[in-house]
Structures are given as C-alpha cells and as structure tokens.
Amino acid sequence: MIQARLVLCSGAEASGRGRLARGRKLLNLDTLRAGGNTHLKIENVSKVFAKLLPPRVVDLLEIAAYVYTADCEASRERAWMDDKATEPWSRDFRFVVPVRDLDFWAQPEISHCLNDTLSFLSSDVFEFRFEQLHKERPVQPYLEIGDVDHRPFHKIDRVTMFSGGLDSFAGAVEAAANGSKIVAVSHRPAPQTHARQRNLCRLLRERYGAPMMHVPVLVNKHGFDQESTQRTRTFLFAALGAAVADVLGAGGIRFYENGVTSLNWPLAQEVVRSRASRSTHPEALQWLQEFLRLVLARPEFVVDNPFVFHTKTEVVASIAARGASDLIQHTCSCVHTMFQPKTQWHCGRCGQCIDRRIAILASGQGQRDTGDDYVSDVFAGRRKEGYDRNIAVNYPRFAGELHRMSEAEVGSAYNAELVRAARCFPRVGDTAQQFIDMHKRHAAAVCAVLAEQVAAHSEDLVAGKIDRSSLVAMVAGQEHFGRAAAEPETVRSEPVTVSAPPAAATGQNVFAKRGRGWTVAFERYGPLDFDDLHGFRVIGHLLEHKRERVPALALVVVARGRPPSAEEIRFSDVPEPDPDEVADSMEETAVEQPGFGGREERLDDTERRDTARRLRLAKQQLARAELRGDQTEAASASKDVAGLAAVLNRDTDARGRSRALDDEIEHARKSVSHNITYALNVIRGECEPLWRHLDGSIRKGYDFTYAPSPDHDWITE
Numbered sequence: 001m002i003q004a005r006l007v008l009c010s011g012a013e014a015s016g017r018g019r020l021a022r023g024r025k026l027l028n029l030d031t032l033r034a035g036g037n038t039h040l041k042i043e044n045v046s047k048v049f050a051k052l053l054p055p056r057v058v059d060l061l062e063i064a065a066y067v068y069t070a071d072c073e074a075s076r077e078r079a080w081m082d083d084k085a086t087e088p089w090s091r092d093f094r095f096v097v098p099v100r101d102l103d104f105w106a107q108p109e110i111s112h113c114l115n116d117t118l119s120f121l122s123s124d125v126f127e128f129r130f131e132q133l134h135k136e137r138p139v140q141p142y143l144e145i146g147d148v149d150h151r152p153f154h155k156i157d158r159v160t161m162f163s164g165g166l167d168s169f170a171g172a173v174e175a176a177a178n179g180s181k182i183v184a185v186s187h188r189p190a191p192q193t194h195a196r197q198r199n200l201c202r203l204l205r206e207r208y209g210a211p212m213m214h215v216p217v218l219v220n221k222h223g224f225d226q227e228s229t230q231r232t233r234t235f236l237f238a239a240l241g242a243a244v245a246d247v248l249g250a251g252g253i254r255f256y257e258n259g260v261t262s263l264n265w266p267l268a269q270e271v272v273r274s275r276a277s278r279s280t281h282p283e284a285l286q287w288l289q290e291f292l293r294l295v296l297a298r299p300e301f302v303v304d305n306p307f308v309f310h311t312k313t314e315v316v317a318s319i320a321a322r323g324a325s326d327l328i329q330h331t332c333s334c335v336h337t338m339f340q341p342k343t344q345w346h347c348g349r350c351g352q353c354i355d356r357r358i359a360i361l362a363s364g365q366g367q368r369d370t371g372d373d374y375v376s377d378v379f380a381g382r383r384k385e386g387y388d389r390n391i392a393v394n395y396p397r398f399a400g401e402l403h404r405m406s407e408a409e410v411g412s413a414y415n416a417e418l419v420r421a422a423r424c425f426p427r428v429g430d431t432a433q434q435f436i437d438m439h440k441r442h443a444a445a446v447c448a449v450l451a452e453q454v455a456a457h458s459e460d461l462v463a464g465k466i467d468r469s470s471l472v473a474m475v476a477g478q479e480h481f482g483r484a485a486a487e488p489e490t491v492r493s494e495p496v497t498v499s500a501p502p503a504a505a506t507g508q509n510v511f512a513k514r515g516r517g518w519t520v521a522f523e524r525y526g527p528l529d530f531d532d533l534h535g536f537r538v539i540g541h542l543l544e545h546k547r548e549r550v551p552a553l554a555l556v557v558v559a560r561g562r563p564p565s566a567e568e569i570r571f572s573d574v575p576e577p578d579p580d581e582v583a584d585s586m587e588e589t590a591v592e593q594p595g596f597g598g599r600e601e602r603l604d605d606t607e608r609r610d611t612a613r614r615l616r617l618a619k620q621q622l623a624r625a626e627l628r629g630d631q632t633e634a635a636s637a638s639k640d641v642a643g644l645a646a647v648l649n650r651d652t653d654a655r656g657r658s659r660a661l662d663d664e665i666e667h668a669r670k671s672v673s674h675n676i677t678y679a680l681n682v683i684r685g686e687c688e689p690l691w692r693h694l695d696g697s698i699r700k701g702y703d704f705t706y707a708p709s710p711d712h713d714w715i716t717e
Contacts, residue, residue, distance in 0.1 A: 003023075003024065003025045004023060004024045004025070004091070004092035004093070004094070005024055005025050005026075005027050005070060005073075005091070005092070005093050005094065006020055006024040006025070006026050006027065006094050006096070007027045007029060007066065007093060007094065007095045007096070008026065008027070008028050008029070009029050009062070009066045009095060009096060009097045009098065010029075010030055010031070010032050010062065010097065010098045010133060010135075011030055011032065011135060012097070012098055012131065014026060014028075017096070020096070020129070024092075027070060027073060029069055029070065031062055031066070032135060032136070053243060053246075053247065055100035055101050056100070056101040056104055056105075056295060057242070057243050057246055057295070057296075058100065059097075059099040059100055059101055060242070060243070060295050061239055061240070061243055062097070062099075063095075063097055063099075063114075063128075063239075064232075064235055064236040064238075064239035064240075065236065066095065066097065067093075067095070067118060067126075067232050067235060067236070068232050068233060068236040070093055070095070071122065071124075071231065071232040071233075091124045092124070092125040093124060093125065093126050094126075094127045094128075094129075095126070095127070095129070096129045096131065097128060097129070097130055097131070098130075098131045098132060098133035098134065099130050099131070099132070099133055100133050102130055102131070102132045102133075104295075105128075105130040106130050110294060110295075111128055111130075112702070113287075113290060113291045113294060114128060114291060115127065115128070116287060116701065117235065117284075117287040117288060117290075117291045118232060120278060120284055120287055121235055121278055121284055121287075122231035122232050123231070124231075125670075127666075152181060152211055153183050153211070153213055153248055154248055155248070155249045155250070155251075156248060156250050156251070157180075157250070157251050157252075158250060158251060158252050158253060158254035158304070159183045159185055159241045159244050159245040159248065159250045159252070159253045159254065160172060160175065160182055160184045160185065160253075160254050161184075161185055161237055161238070161241050161254065161255045161256070162184035162185060162197060162200075162201075162214070163187070163197075164186065164193065164196045164197040164332055165331055165332060165333045166312070166315060166319075166328070166331050166333050166356060166359070167257050167258055167261070167307060167312070167315050168255075168256045168257075169200060169328075169331045170256060170307070170315045170318050170319045171307065172184060172200075172201075172204055172256075173204065173208075173318070173322050173324045174318060174322065175210070176204050176207070176208035176210035176212065177208055177210075177322040177323075177324075179208075179210055180210065181210070181211045181212075182210060182211065182212040182213070183213045183215060183244060183250070184197075184201060184213070184214050185215045185217065185237075185240050185241045185244050186214065186215065186216045186217070187216075187217060187233070187236060187237050187240060194216050196330065196331075196332055196345075197214070197216060198214060198216065200327070201214040203327050203330060207323075207324060207327070215240075215244050217240045231278070231279070233279070234279040234280065234284065234288075235288070238288045238292065238303065241253035242292045242295070245301075246296050246298075251300070251301070251302055252289075252301050252302030252303055252304065253292075253303055254303075254304055254305070254306065255285065255303070255304070255305045256305065256315075257279070257280040257305055257307055257308075258307050258310050258311055258312040258315045259307065259308045259309050259310055259311070259438050260311055260312060260438065260442045261280070261312065261355070262279075262281055262307075262421075263282075263417060263421050263435060264278065264281065265398070265417050265439070280305055280308075281420075281421065282308060282421045282425070283420060283421065283424055285303045285304065285424075286303075286424050289301065289303035309435070309438055310438070311441050311442040312355055312356070312358075312442070313358075313359045313362040313363050313441075313442070313445045314363075316328070316362075316363040316365055317363040317364075317365075320363065320365055325365050325368050326368060328360065328365060328369055329368060329370075329373070332345045332346065333352045333353065333355070333356040334346040334347050334350060334352055334353050334356075335347075335350045335352050344372070344373055344374065344375050346373055346374045346375065347375050347376065348374035348376035348377055348378045348381055349375075349376050349381065349383060349384075349388045349391075349392075350391070351395060353374065353378055354378055354391065354392070354395050354471070355395075356369070357369065357374070357378040357379075358378075358445070358446055358449045358450075359445070361449045362445040362446070362448065377470075378471065379457065379470065379471050379472040380460070380466055380467070380470050380472055380473075381467075381470055381471075382467040382469050383467075383469040383470060383471070384469075385469075389469055389474075392469075392470075392471040392474060393474055393480050394480070395446075395471075396446065396447075396450055396474075397480040399442070399447055400443070400447060400480060401443075402439050402440065402442070402443035403443035403444055403446075407433075407436050407437075407440065410436050410439060410440065411432065411436055412523075412689065413689075414692070415692055415696075416691075416692030416693050416694075416695055416696030416697070417692070417696065418432040418435055418436070419432070419693075419696050419697070419708075419709050419710065420696045421435060422435065422709075423709045428709055428710070429710075450472075450475050453472050454472055454475055457472050457476075461473060461476050508521065508715055509521060509522050509523070509712055509713060509714045509715065510522075510526070510527065510715045511539065511540050511543050511714050511715070511716055512540070513532070513537075513540065514529075516531075517529055517530055517531050517532050518530045518531075518532060518536045518540070520683070520690065522687060522689065522690040522693065523689060523690075525689060525690065528686050528687060530682065530683070530686075533675070533678070533679050533682065534559040534560075534678075534679075535559075535675035535676050535677070535678050535679025535680070535682075536679050537558050537559050537561060538555050538558055538559050538672055538675055538676055538679070539676060539679055539680075539694065539706075540716055541555065541558045542698060542704060542706035543706055543714045543716055544714070544716040545706070546706050546707075546708070546714075547705065547706070548705065549703040549704070549705050550703060550704050550705070551668075551702070551703055551704075552665065552668035552669040552671075552672045552701075552702055552704060553665060553668045555668070555672045555704055556668045556671060556672060559671070559672065559675055611644055614640075614644055615641065615644040615645060618637055618640040618641045618644055619637075619641055621637040621640075622634060622637035622640075622641055625637055665702060669700075669701065669702050672700075672704060673700050676698060676704075680695055693708070693712070694706075697709070697712075
C-alpha cells in the first residue's frame with residue numbers, strides 16, 4: 001500500500017509531532033521563503049488592483065498550492081491499471097498548515113467541507129490541522145496580473161477558467177464573439193504552457209476586439225513530479241479563479257468542459273470509478289461552490305459549466321461556427337505536454353489525444369488539426385502494451401456499446417452515474433435524459449469517424465503495413481469487442497424515465513438477513529445469497545433508515561451485529577471491540593490510522609517508554625524513603641508514583657497494551673467506510689447494477705446516508 005503522508009507546511013516544525021507522524025512519510029513544503037520548494041507567485045497586484053488580497057484568500061491559495069504539490073509528490077501504486085475490483089491507489093494525506101485566519105479555518109464545518117471536496121475530486125483521504133501563522137511572506141500578498149487596466153472588468157458575471165485546451169478556448173471564443181468582457185485565469189505551471197495560453201488570448205483579442213484580461217498565476221513545485229494524474233489540480237485552479245473573482249467582485253467562476261468528459265463514465269478498468277477524473281463533474285463543481293461560498297462569505301457565488309450538455313464534437317463545431325476554426329491549431333489537449341517536443345504538442349496516444357482528434361474530424365475540421373502535430377498518429381501509430389494499447393481498445397468499445405444500446409438500456413446500465421450527476425440540477429429526470437441524449441450523439445460521432453478511418457486505411461491494412469497494435473488495426477480486427485462481435489439484436493428504443501426505477505422481476509427490492517447470510521434482489525436481478533459481512537449489516541441498516549443521517553459511531557455498533565442504543569452512540573461511550581471477535585476477512589478489516597483529535601492527548605511510543613521509566617524510578621525512590629523512614633520524601637515520591645501511574649494507565653488497557661491513539665469518531669468513519677467499500681466490491685462481482693446504485697446513493701462522512709434518486713423501496717426484514 002502507498003505510505004501515508006504527514007505534510008508540514010509553511011515552516012511548521014516537525015518536533016512534537018510523534019502521534020501525528022506515526023507510520024507516515026514526512027513531507028516539508030514551503031511557499032513563504034524565497035528558496036521554498038512550492039512556488040506561488042501572488043505579488044505586484046498593486047500595480048493593477050491596488051488592493052491587498054484578504055488574509056483568508058491568501059490562506060486558500062497556499063492551502064491549494066500545498067495540496068497540489070503533495071498530490072504530485074505521492075505516486076499512486078501502479079497496480080491501479082490491473083483488472084481488479086479493489087483500488088489500492090488511494091492515498092492518505094495529513095496536513096499541518098499555519099494560517100492567518102485561524103478562527104475561520106478551525107471551524108469543523110470548514111474542515112469537513114474542505115475534506116469532502118478534495119476527497120471527491122481525488123478519491124484520497126485528507127485531514128487538516130490548522131495552526132496560527134507566525135511568519136509572513138517576504139513581500140506583501142498581492143496577485144501578479146501584469147500592466148492591464150482592470151477597471152472595466154469589475155462586477156463581471158463570471159471569471160473564466162482558461163487552460164488553453166479546446167473546451168476552454170471554445171468558451172472564450174463564445175464569450176468574445178458575443179462581445180462579453182473576459183477575465184481568463186490560467187494556472188501557469190511551466191513557461192511553455194504559459195506561452196500557449198498567452199498566445200491564444202492575443203489571437204482572441206485580435207480576432208474579436210473583445211475586452212479581455214489574462215491572469216496567469218505561477219504555481220509550480222520543485223522536484224515533485226512523481227504522479228501525473230493530478231486530481232487536485234481543479235481545486236488549485238478554482239482557488240486561483242476565486243481569488244481573482246473576489247478582488248473583482250465577480251459573480252463566480254466558470255469552467256468550460258464538454259459533458260462527456262465532465263461526467264466521465266467508465267470506459268473500462270483503466271478509468272473505473274475513482275480512477276476516472278472528476279475535475280468538472282457536476283458534483284465536484286457543487287462541492288467547490290459550497291466550499292468557496294464559505295471561504296469568501298458570499299452565499300451567491302456560483303461555479304458552473306455551460307458546456308455540460310455538449311459533446312466535444314459540438315464544442316469544436318461551436319468554434320468553427322464563430323469563425324475561429326483556424327485557431328484550433330494553437331490549442332493543446334494532450335495530458336503529456338511536458339514530455340513533448342516544442343514542434344509537436346500532442347503525443348497521439350493518450351485518451352485526450354484520441355478524444356480531440358475524433359471530435360475534430362467528426363466536426364469536419366480535420367484540415368485545422370494536421371497529423372504533423374502528433375508525435376504518434378492517433379489511428380495508425382504503434383502502441384505499447386499497457387495503458388497506450390488499452391485506451392485504444394476501450395475508447396471505441398465504450399462508444400460502440402453506447403451506440404448499440406437503446407436509450408432505456410443506457411439509462412439502466414449507467415443509472416448510478418446518471419443519478420449522481422443529475423441530482424445536482426433542479427429537474428433530475430429531464431437532466432438525466434439530456435445526459436443520455438448527449439452520450440448517444442457522442443457515440444454516433446465516434447463510430448462514424450472510426451468507420452471512415454478503417455476505410456481510409458483499408459489498403460494498408462490488407463497489405464499488412466499497419467502495426468497490429470494501432471487503434472485502426474484493433475478496430476478492424478474487432479478487438480474492441482473483446483471477441484468477434486455477433487450481430488446485435490434489434491432493440492426497440494423507448495423513452496427512458498430516470499425518475500422511477502424499472503420494476504424488479506419479483507416486484508420488490510430485497511436486502512435482508514436470512515439465517516447466517518443475506519438475501520438480495522434488485523430490479524430484475526436476484527435473488528442472490530451473500531455471506532454475513534460487516535459491510536452488509538451497515539448497508540442493510542442504511543437501507544432500512546432511508547434518507548436518515550446515521551452517525552458513524554452508531555454504524556460501528558451495527559457492524560458488530562447489534563442495534564445501536566442512545567448510550568452507545570454517545571462520544572464518551574463508544575464500545576470497545578470484543579477481543580475475541582474475528583473480522584470477516586483480512587480485506588474487510590479497516591486500517592487504523594491515528595487521527596488529529598481525541599478527548600485528550602495520548603502518549604506516543606517514546607513518551608510512553610519514558611513515562612514507564614520515570615514510574616520505575618519513582619517507585620525505587622519511594623521504597624528507599626520508606627526504608628530510611630523519611631516521611632517527607634516518601635510522601636513526595638508516593639505522589640509522583642500516583643501521577644505517573646495515572647498517566648500510563650490512561651494509555652494502556654487491562655493487559656498493559658497500548659490503547660488506540662485514534663480519535664473515536666474519525667476511527668469510526670474510516671472503519672465504516674472501509675466496511676461499506678468491501679461489501680460493495682463483493683456485490684459488484686455478482687450484480688453490477690446494484691453496485692452502481694448503492695455506490696451512487698450512499699453518502700459517506702461522519703454521518704452516513706442512503707439517499708437514492710430515483711427512489712427505491714426495500715424489504716429489509
């Protein structure tokens with residue numbers, strides 16, 4: 001497993017962190033001192049805005065920079081690419097961050113919202129301890145903008161998040177063509193990226209004459225490039241945008257990302273569940289909006305994505321419709337930009353390159369994106385074993401399956417994904433239908449382009465001139481079906497209604513304890529029989545108490561097979577686990593990590609050994625004093641013995657073993673989350689539709705809730 005991290009920020013001292021650091025790799029990050037290893041350049045805004053950033057906003061930018069740097073430093077296990085149901089790639093981060101506005105950041109509501117936002121974006125575990133900052137930046141905290149007149153941009157509707165990719169460029173084109181004022185905020189990680197972004201902004205000004213201010217903010221990290229997925233980059237990006245929006249008094253920040261990428265339904269195991277990026281997923285934007293409203297103290301602040309119902313093909317077509325198709329060549333979509341030569345910006349092998357090339361061809365703009373810009377030809381280029389080859393198989397497989405499915409079948413197969421995204425909008429059923437329609441349009445466009453490419457390369461395929469590992473060769477050989485595909489049955493397409501679930505074969509959904517196991521039925525699947533696992537007990541309790549918030553402490557009791565009482569869920573009365581109780585399996589046993597809180601500080605191993613040594617010396621002193629008859633010394637030694645024994649007994653059980661150092665609530669949250677995850681993986685092996693439903697309907701945290709949408713009723717007895 002990946003070693004957990006303790007990240008000490010802004011010069012936080014390592015001394016006295018024994019309990020926090022146990023079992024963790026220590027990582028020191030600093031953006032305050034001139035030679036620090038995390039670079040966040042937010043100076044010189046006085047030339048433009050003549051306004052200091054509020055201390056809380058500076059804190060936000062530093063927190064985001066530290067999270068992003070730690071994300072890049074901690075490499076995920078490469079086992080994530082294996083075809084496995086379990087996901088060993090999640091990481092555990094614990095941050096100690098000195099801040100200026102400690103009263104704000106120390107609020108539990110803020111920490112919980114921050115943790116939930118980052119956990120959804122990255123599928124990692126985050127914990128924060130905030131302390132008072134005692135040293136400031138060497139210069140005042142201004143935001144570097146450049147010599148631009150900012151006055152026309154005050155109180156604009158949205159600040160635009162501008163990466164320089166196709167989608168964000170299309171959004172800027174749309175705004176510029178409409179004559180809107182544009183403030184484009186970019187994360188500037190490297191000079192070559194900044195040059196592309198700046199050039200695109202220049203071209204837009206020249207083309208449309210629209211008022212436009214480009215805000216490239218330098219944030220990079222020195223020597224931390226172990227992990228390329230960078231799931232927390234959106235959080236950093238949003239923090240940068242929020243800082244600029246706050247200074248300008250803008251109504252919010254706006255991402256531009258096509259809906260197929262935003263929802264990011266799983267192509268295959270390479271991008272299943274948390275392995276798929278959630279950077280602009282509707283729920284991710286909702287979490288970001290809630291968090292930024294708290295930080296900025298602006299309940300009306302908005303984080304949105306106008307392209308959420310557009311395919312990438314439609315995004316490219318919108319650029320052409322506004323007379324900017326010749327500028328497409330100046331955008332970059334590749335995930336591997338830092339590794340490409342200066343003359344070629346796209347690798348041609350990653351999923352983003354495949355998506356870009358197909359969308360450009362599908363929209364009829366192939367002449368605007370020549371193959372010379374790709375290191376390897378997207379369709380005919382040779383591919384290495386592993387990710388390069390798998391993505392070339394699974395991308396067309398996903399599109400082909402969607403293309404053959406009826407709308408009703410798409411709604412059933414991706415019910416959990418639809419519900420999770422659609423519930424962020426007012427009309428869930430109508431929104432889900434829009435998402436289905438969008439994916440059907442995407443699939444039709446992809447299949448049409450693939451057919452054209454097979455035809456275009458047919459002579460070389462027949463002559464054996466195309467490498468067998470290439471995308472077009474694998475499609476021609478039907479490898480994207482996993483086997484020779486049979487003629488699909490003709491299924492009558494019917495309108496899908498996501499607001500109500502299809503009836504089960506038995507007319508009932510069942511999740512009930514039967515004897516020593518569980519009987520489960522869902523929609524048309526089942527009945528299925530499962531062993532009695534901790535996670536099944538927890539899930540059964542949540543289904544029985546639908547839409548109720550159940551504390552993690554209560555579910556710990558439920559997992560042990562007995563109903564929780566009011567006494568048992570009190571913080572001070574958490575029952576100790578039965579020492580004779582055996583976990584259902586090694587996989588189901590939750591990993592215990594020490595938490596931040598607790599009713600009182602516990603001793604670490606070094607402190608406990610020192611206390612035990614001092615207790616022995618005090619007992620020896622007491623014995624010598626009593627032997628000499630020195631009552632004064634004996635009374636003093638007796639007091640020392642009693643005090644040291646009380647401290648040591650507080651941290652050891654009846655058998656003299658160390659008590660758990662973990663805060664009970666945090667321990668309960670992790671234990672219950674792990675039990676649910678393990679049970680869901682077991683369910684997934686037997687009934688994937690049920691796994692999708694439960695995975696999308698159970699909300700985790702310090703309270704757990706089963707909140708299905710559409711609604712489902714269950715027989716639980």
